[in-house]
Amino acid sequence: MSGEVDIAIIGAGAAGIAAARRAQDYGLSFALLEARDRIGGRCHTDTDTLGVTWDRGAHWLHSAAVNPLTHMAEALGHPYLKRESFIDRTLHLGSRLATEAEKADYQRAIDAAFEAVDALGEKGLDVPVAEAHDRGSRWYRLIEHLHEAISAFPPERISALDLYRYYDSGENWPLIRGYGALVEALGSHLPVSLGTPVTAVDWSGRGVAVETPKGRVRAKAVIVTVSTNVLARGLIRFSPVLPSAMQRALDGVPTGVANKVAIKFSRDVFGLPDTSYASFMDERDPARHALSFQIRPFGQELAIAYLGGRFAEEMEGQGEAAMIDMATSALADMFGSSIRGAVEGAVATGWGADPYALGAYSSALPGHAEDRLRLAEPVGERIFLAGEAVHPSWFSTVQGAFLSGRDAVERACLAIGHCSC
Numbered sequence: 001m002s003g004e005v006d007i008a009i010i011g012a013g014a015a016g017i018a019a020a021r022r023a024q025d026y027g028l029s030f031a032l033l034e035a036r037d038r039i040g041g042r043c044h045t046d047t048d049t050l051g052v053t054w055d056r057g058a059h060w061l062h063s064a065a066v067n068p069l070t071h072m073a074e075a076l077g078h079p080y081l082k083r084e085s086f087i088d089r090t091l092h093l094g095s096r097l098a099t100e101a102e103k104a105d106y107q108r109a110i111d112a113a114f115e116a117v118d119a120l121g122e123k124g125l126d127v128p129v130a131e132a133h134d135r136g137s138r139w140y141r142l143i144e145h146l147h148e149a150i151s152a153f154p155p156e157r158i159s160a161l162d163l164y165r166y167y168d169s170g171e172n173w174p175l176i177r178g179y180g181a182l183v184e185a186l187g188s189h190l191p192v193s194l195g196t197p198v199t200a201v202d203w204s205g206r207g208v209a210v211e212t213p214k215g216r217v218r219a220k221a222v223i224v225t226v227s228t229n230v231l232a233r234g235l236i237r238f239s240p241v242l243p244s245a246m247q248r249a250l251d252g253v254p255t256g257v258a259n260k261v262a263i264k265f266s267r268d269v270f271g272l273p274d275t276s277y278a279s280f281m282d283e284r285d286p287a288r289h290a291l292s293f294q295i296r297p298f299g300q301e302l303a304i305a306y307l308g309g310r311f312a313e314e315m316e317g318q319g320e321a322a323m324i325d326m327a328t329s330a331l332a333d334m335f336g337s338s339i340r341g342a343v344e345g346a347v348a349t350g351w352g353a354d355p356y357a358l359g360a361y362s363s364a365l366p367g368h369a370e371d372r373l374r375l376a377e378p379v380g381e382r383i384f385l386a387g388e389a390v391h392p393s394w395f396s397t398v399q400g401a402f403l404s405g406r407d408a409v410e411r412a413c414l415a416i417g418h419c420s421c
């Protein structure tokens, strides 16, 4: 493991893979160091646990028509489902379907809610998105759920200005073989050291010295792609410590929690077309959280519940069995209790406690939208952060992580005076 390279890259998720690919293009020597025993990070397609294909992490090509990974998916033979919108879904109010009038009312409420958030952002107001909403609205629980799914935090902890800066073309196309499988394919030819958690980065002298249990790598510069929570919690020790402005920026853009519960069935219990989407809000019980589901993705007998924000964190704290029970109960209300007899297996993710992610994706806290821009500032002309949190307008996505990894190499190249880039 020990040696000397131009660039050390910490983490082989989307950002680290993009950085390594670009470094390779430029003829830079590099060491790609990954703590897990696999590449892909928060992109991970699971084909083993339930005997079907589902993504534990990223699933949709967001802003798909302009997402650079869409073209890479085509080139690598990873098909995707081009569809209008994933907002078009069935809406279940407890154990009954919403009427068309209720659906239209809900859609109007969603549109108005997100327009109100944009209006705050347009004015440059770095305030909680909660200020844009009427908590007394009939549809508030679903609006809260949408915010928690998009930003991984509850509305009181999401900066309206940060969310306003997010670019969304509105196309969300799911990858049939999984986003994790695509990212893995993009990194499959790269030399990577798996099972190599970086414990420390010493930048007190020239260049950097990167410590791992397998040895020390010396480099002219380091690209750090781990999540903001991993960095903010000091899981990689920097000497000297990172500048206080950078530490404050990491605290201002934490990684929130989102989780999925995948439930496998022995037969079609839903009677919906392949790859449907369904939302659930129980109007009989206001304490119950709203949820959304993928139903029978690509014809597989599977339902996947999506949980975000505080609810995702609380449920994760209660454990996998409680998560599965909660999601199954919602499905039983939506489609009838007989579905329980067809359950073949179920599994839930735990991104909040995952030691190498400590969350799902980032969102700036109210008052901290500018902190995101600070994350891209180099430290000592040799430490460059990359990863989803660093991208100014495509944060929380795979394409944002990927582009930030490429960009970090450009900046590192300039800093170390590598002439061919």
Ligand SMILES: Cc1cc2nc3c(=O)[nH]c(=O)nc-3n(C[C@H](O)[C@H](O)[C@H](O)COP(=O)(O)OP(=O)(O)OC[C@H]3O[C@@H](n4cnc5c(N)ncnc54)[C@H](O)[C@@H]3O)c2cc1C
Pocket: 010, 011, 012, 013, 014, 015, 016, 033, 034, 035, 036, 039, 040, 041, 042, 043, 056, 057, 058, 059, 060, 061, 062, 196, 197, 198, 199, 225, 226, 227, 230, 235, 236, 258, 259, 260, 351, 355, 356, 357, 359, 360, 361, 386, 387, 388, 389, 395, 396, 397, 398, 399, 401
């Ligand atoms: C449930 C869920 C659903 C999502 N849905 C979507 C979606 O549909 N579309 C979308 O675009 N995005 C989605 N995302 C977000 C997307 O997955 C992330 O934004 C993106 O994958 C982040 O990539 P990254 O390279 O920045 O970070 P990561 O993927 O976290 O990569 C960082 C790497 O660093 C490694 N690491 C950590 N600590 C160390 C250490 N000390 N030493 C060495 N290596 C270390 C990690 O193991 C990891 O491999 C979702 C995420 C989750 C969790």
